Amino acid sequence: MTTTAPLALVPLLAGYLLAGALRAGSTRPSRSLRLSLAFGWAAGMASCVYFAWLILAGRPGRAYVATDAALFAVLGIVGAVAGRARGVPWPAEAGQGVWPKVVVVVLGAVAIAMAGLGVAFFVALTLNTPHGRWDATAVWNLRARFLTRGGDDWAEAFHPLLAHSHLDYPLLVPLSVARLWTYLDNESTWAPAALALGFTLATWGLLVSALAALRGRTQGLIGGIALLATPQLFEHGSYQFADVPLAYYFLATLAAQALGDRAEGDPLRWKVAAGMMAGFAAWTKNEGLLFLAAVIAVRLVAVVATRGRRAYLREAAGFALGLAPAFAALVYFKLRFSPSSELLAGLTSGTLLAKLADPSRYGLVIRAVASESIQWGSGLLAALAAYRLLLGGAPRPAVAGRGLPAAVVLALVLAGYFFVYITTPHYLPWHLQWSLTRLALHVWPSAVFALLLGTATPAEALARARAKPEAQGHADQPR
Amino acid sequence: MNRLRVTLGLALILVFAARGFVLITWELRLAARGIGPETDMVTRAEARFRLVADRLPPRGVVGYRASGPLSIDRDYEIEGDDRSIGQFVLAQYALAPRVLDLNPGPPIVVHDGLDGIRVMAEQAR
Numbered sequence: 001m002t003t004t005a006p007l008a009l010v011p012l013l014a015g016y017l018l019a020g021a022l023r024a025g026s027t028r029p030s031r032s033l034r035l036s037l038a039f040g041w042a043a044g045m046a047s048c049v050y051f052a053w054l055i056l057a058g059r060p061g062r063a064y065v066a067t068d069a070a071l072f073a074v075l076g077i078v079g080a081v082a083g084r085a086r087g088v089p090w091p092a093e094a095g096q097g098v099w100p101k102v103v104v105v106v107l108g109a110v111a112i113a114m115a116g117l118g119v120a121f122f123v124a125l126t127l128n129t130p131h132g133r134w135d136a137t138a139v140w141n142l143r144a145r146f147l148t149r150g151g152d153d154w155a156e157a158f159h160p161l162l163a164h165s166h167l168d169y170p171l172l173v174p175l176s177v178a179r180l181w182t183y184l185d186n187e188s189t190w191a192p193a194a195l196a197l198g199f200t201l202a203t204w205g206l207l208v209s210a211l212a213a214l215r216g217r218t219q220g221l222i223g224g225i226a227l228l229a230t231p232q233l234f235e236h237g238s239y240q241f242a243d244v245p246l247a248y249y250f251l252a253t254l255a256a257q258a259l260g261d262r263a264e265g266d267p268l269r270w271k272v273a274a275g276m277m278a279g280f281a282a283w284t285k286n287e288g289l290l291f292l293a294a295v296i297a298v299r300l301v302a303v304v305a306t307r308g309r310r311a312y313l314r315e316a317a318g319f320a321l322g323l324a325p326a327f328a329a330l331v332y333f334k335l336r337f338s339p340s341s342e343l344l345a346g347l348t349s350g351t352l353l354a355k356l357a358d359p360s361r362y363g364l365v366i367r368a369v370a371s372e373s374i375q376w377g378s379g380l381l382a383a384l385a386a387y388r389l390l391l392g393g394a395p396r397p398a399v400a401g402r403g404l405p406a407a408v409v410l411a412l413v414l415a416g417y418f419f420v421y422i423t424t425p426h427y428l429p430w431h432l433q434w435s436l437t438r439l440a441l442h443v444w445p446s447a448v449f450a451l452l453l454g455t456a457t458p459a460e461a462l463a464r465a466r467a468k469p470e471a472q473g474h475a476d477q478p479r
Numbered sequence: 480m481n482r483l484r485v486t487l488g489l490a491l492i493l494v495f496a497a498r499g500f501v502l503i504t505w506e507l508r509l510a511a512r513g514i515g516p517e518t519d520m521v522t523r524a525e526a527r528f529r530l531v532a533d534r535l536p537p538r539g540v541v542g543y544r545a546s547g548p549l550s551i552d553r554d555y556e557i558e559g560d561d562r563s564i565g566q567f568v569l570a571q572y573a574l575a576p577r578v579l580d581l582n583p584g585p586p587i588v589v590h591d592g593l594d595g596i597r598v599m600a601e602q603a604r
Contacts, residue, residue, distance in 0.1 A: 103489070107489075110493065110496055113500070114496060114499065114500060114503075117500060117503050117504065117507070118503065120507055121503050121506060121507045121510065124507050124510035124511050125510050128510055128513050128518060128519065129519055129521070130519060130521075130522065131519070131521040131522070131572070134568070137521055137568060137569065137572045138568045138571075138572070141572070142571065142572050142575060145572070145575040145576065146575050146576050149575055149576040150538065150576040153538055153576065156538065156576055156578060157576075159540075159578045161540065161578050161579070161580050162571075162578060163551060163555040164551050164555050164556065164557045165571075166555070222489075222492055225492055225493075225496045226492060226495070226496075228496075228499060228503075229492075229495040229496050229498070229499035230499055230502075231499065231502055231503045231506055234503070235506070342554050342555045342556075377495065377499065378498065379495075380495055383491050383492070383494075383495050386488075386491060387488045387491055387492060390484045390485070390487055390488035390491070391484065391485060391488050425554045426554060426556070458485045458488070458489060461481055461484065461485045461488075462481060462482060462485055464481060
């Protein structure tokens with residue numbers, strides 16, 4: 001390890017300080033929310049800077065390390081200045097008073113124990129397969145090796161003979177790994193593993209802290225427990241694929257939008273943050289482009305319908321500003337290096353129509369999706385639906401409705417995935433077998449977030465029970 | 480009534496949490512049994528290819544033959560038997576930034592057969 005290795009963490013510190021500027025009036029986000037957002041921002045922005053350096057200056061060496069660290073140090077100072085005003089932590093909307101504190105302590109202990117066990121599981125899997133699983137060696141870490149080992153010929157990473165390694169896949173994860181190797185000055189297998197663990201923990205931390213900020217600590221802890229009630233997150237995280245980072249960016253975008261909708265002070269900063277996270281989603285995997293389109297479409301309809309066109313244009317400007325760095329990198333990559341997607345290769349209007357008109361393909365996909373839904377956490381989806389029915393919706397419509405845009409975005413993404421399967425050029429059962437669980441994982445943290453955003457907290461459900469008899473009592477009184 | 484519903488709801492979440500806890504503990508136990516670099520096929524492949532890497536050019540296109548026939552189909556997927564596909568992916572990972580070519584033509588070819596790895600010049604073949 002070189003003496004410059006610790007400087008690789010400067011973007012994380014800068015992100016943490018910048019996240020402090022995401023205020024709402026006199027309130028500030030919690031430390032865990034800032035840290036969870038900072039991780040994704042740091043990985044995304046640092047990957048864009050690394051890519052820009054490759055294009056403009058070639059092989060990243062000491063000058064890159066110095067410039068990169070200095071750039072993020074300046075951004076950190078900007079963040080420290082912008083967020084320096086003291087503020088109180090963002091208060092939870094849901095009343096805590098009627099809810100026994102011991103239950104919160106128990107839920108907290110369960111959530112932390114599950115996360116701890118998940119980390120141990122992650123480490124054990126990583127020790128078994130330090131280079132990651134199949135796609136890590138065939139695609140993600142392979143690309144990182146080319147970018148690092150290639151020197152001034154780093155563009156050999158996109159040699160046409162490497163088409164089998166999915167040259168159209170965006171570069172956030174390989175660039176992040178290559179960046180860490182550059183700082184370390186060696187190809188330690190712990191670098192991609194640490195990145196993968198960071199994204200896994202940040203996904204969990206973001207779900208808990210964003211739900212806590214929006215709906216109270218209890219709801220955050222319930223979300224954290226539900227997320228880890230299936231081993232999928234930590235298991236797939238250890239594979240060193242791009243699916244968990246993508247799931248993180250889906251969640252980060254939707255959380256930033258929901259937090260921005262609640263923020264009363266300067267919500268535009270949250271829109272910029274949402275744009276950045278959506279851009280990083282597209283810079284992580286091609287599925288992120290579908291997500292980006294869905295987010296833009298849903299916000300257009302939701303904001304124009306409720307707050308008018310002017311409000312939307314203001315929001316869209318902030319979103320576009322945040323989107324710009326990752327989107328610029330993605331456009332350059334797609335135009336300069338990427339072949340057309342394998343999913344579109346060889347697809348003619350004739351074959352497309354034939355597949356769309358084939359009912360057996362629909363049946364196959366629906367059966368596979370139904371099977372996956374039932375098997376997911378052995379009935380966990382049904383349990384969460386039952387939880388929603390038992391506790392009911394959030395009592396105030398303004399709060400209950402906040403989960404709806406996120407749910408619609410996820411529904412559109414899933415619909416997109418569905419039609420990709422219908423039209424895939426690959427042998428459909430094979431394609432379903434090797435990708436369906438990973439696609440489900442993309443939306444899993446966001447689905448838990450959207451569900452619990454619109455569900456009553458236990459305290460609210462109990463308060464509603466108390467309010468009903470009182471209301472009845474008032475109604476019985478003579479007027 | 481609502482207290483019962485809330486209790487049931489939380490109990491449901493905790494039951495699934497307990498189930499998840501047991502499941503992850505079980506899988507952790509299974510994973511812990513196999514820990515060690517000798518069990519990882521990528522680590523083993525890296526060690527095998529390290530022996531021949533210095534006989535290859537540091538970068539550029541190099542021919543490659545696995546134990547079975549391989550090709551890239553029009554959807555960019557590797558076609559062949561599972562063993563040969565695995566060999567090829569591991570070889571490409573270990574030998575990067577060299578680009579492995581399954582087609583005839585490159586002057587230097589890596590033969591990754593059942594009897595070991597050999598580097599052969601085009602003329603020798």
